[in-house]
Amino acid sequence: MKKRNEYDDSSIQILEGLEAVRKRPGMYIGSTDGRGLHHLVYEIVDNAVDEALAGFGQKIAVTINADGSLTVQDEGRGMPTGMHSSGRPTIEVILTILHAGGKFTENNYKTSGGLHGVGASVVNALSSWLVVEVARDHQLYREKFVNGGHPQGTLKSAGHTKLKSGTTLTFMPDKTIFTTTAFDYDTLAERLRESAFLLKGIEITLTDLRGEEAREDVFKF
Numbered sequence: 001m002k003k004r005n006e007y008d009d010s011s012i013q014i015l016e017g018l019e020a021v022r023k024r025p026g027m028y029i030g031s032t033d034g035r036g037l038h039h040l041v042y043e044i045v046d047n048a049v050d051e052a053l054a055g056f057g058q059k060i061a062v063t064i065n066a067d068g069s070l071t072v073q074d075e076g077r078g079m080p081t082g083m084h085s086s087g088r089p090t091i092e093v094i095l096t097i098l099h100a101g102g103k104f105t106e107n108n109y110k111t112s113g114g115l116h117g118v119g120a121s122v123v124n125a126l127s128s129w130l131v132v133e134v135a136r137d138h139q140l141y142r143e144k145f146v147n148g149g150h151p152q153g154t155l156k157s158a159g160h161t162k163l164k165s166g167t168t169l170t171f172m173p174d175k176t177i178f179t180t181t182a183f184d185y186d187t188l189a190e191r192l193r194e195s196a197f198l199l200k201g202i203e204i205t206l207t208d209l210r211g212e213e214a215r216e217d218v219f220k221f
């Protein structure tokens, strides 16, 4: 089969997009202190919330992992696992191409609501690594991105999963960009509680695996 030209125009567009975010992160997330750090979480959670708002999935799980990375998991339909017209997996396009829609300006922040993955490419650009896993019909697909959003390989089938469908995204904020990469449990808990309040009936769980004892809150209204 014809090997896609590894380094074509679309590669340039991807590199320029991700590089632009890393050069001026404040333009995309407001700041690179704790506030900007937590915007990364809200951007990803907003995607899972959009899917739940669309009526798919009843639970969203947010986990602060022991290594300091953060995972957001939904039980929605799962991000599209097919190929995009550019010749790349659609997931790769969503996670590496800056999309119009998310409105970020210095210090004020409007959620992208309603467009899947609008801000996810910004999160990818500002992460030292990011792994996306999609379950569709019990089939698991996985792709990893490193050093600010560069695909490591491509979307791969990763076997069978008991979860029928859903999307899981784990990211490690880039320590060379943020003044702090330590997620604050109470800050996240407050925001997730608000989201659960607005999403009547959807259960949002926050779990912290960084300490000796796991800490967890379940929000459901």
Ligand SMILES: Cc1cc(C)cc(-c2cc(NC(=O)[C@H]3COCCO3)[nH]n2)c1
Binding pocket: 044, 045, 047, 048, 051, 072, 073, 074, 076, 077, 078, 079, 080, 116, 117, 120, 167, 168, 169
């Ligand atoms: C945690 C997380 C992170 C990101 C970037 C997207 C999502 C996401 C995206 C979606 N759904 C979609 O992308 C598409 C799947 O195809 C039907 C319309 O919705 N569900 N969940 C979840």
